[in-house]
Amino acid sequence: MKTVAEQPSAIRSYYEGLAKGVFCAVTCKACGGYTFPPTGCCEHCGSWQVEPAELSGEATLLFATHNISPACHPRFEKIAPYVYGHLRLKEGPIVQAIVLGINANPHDLQQLFERGPVLAKAEMLQMDDLPVLAFRIAG
Ligand SMILES: [Zn+2]
Structure with missing residues (x-):
């Protein structure tokens, strides 16, 4: 070993x-x-x-919200405001990540909530010099 x-x-x-x-x-x-x-x-x-x-990259969205303060790092300013949430991976762990496929406003978040558990798929966001984990919700 x-x-x-x-x-x-x-x-x-x-x-x-x-x-x-x-x-x-x-x-x-x-x-x-x-x-x-x-x-x-x-x-x-x-x-x-x-x-x-x-990992498969398959997940279920458990929680979503959006930022109201400036992005936590300049590399995120070009996508702000953005939605982020907690997702349960198919393999079990729960992660926090950026959520793609939804606009960061109360109306769209309310519609997402009313859809109930939403499936999502992991993807990579290249943010300047850093690859960042994100999940795109199923349409
Ligand atoms: Zn163990």
Whole structure:
């Protein structure tokens, strides 16, 4: 088994995968749970016996809102105001991400709420120098 120092960086693997539209996680050999974004240990049981895994990118939107303050970093100003939310990945973890396919206004968010659970698919947004995880809701 490789030492922690010999293992590739989970963060580097995450961003290199995301830049190619691949959604990298880890799965636990002890409990089978998925950890996303990937880390060196399992978020469910704490085991260090994790291995790389690729997610489907399929998710269900649980919560959505939009920002009313300026974007948190200049790289996001070109898409502000934007919708973000919490999504449950098909593999289990819940993530917070930008939500695409809906306008950031109360009327459209109300219509989204009335649709109930909405399916979404992960995609990569290239924001200047950083690939960013986003989810596009199903039409
Ligand atoms: Zn585990």
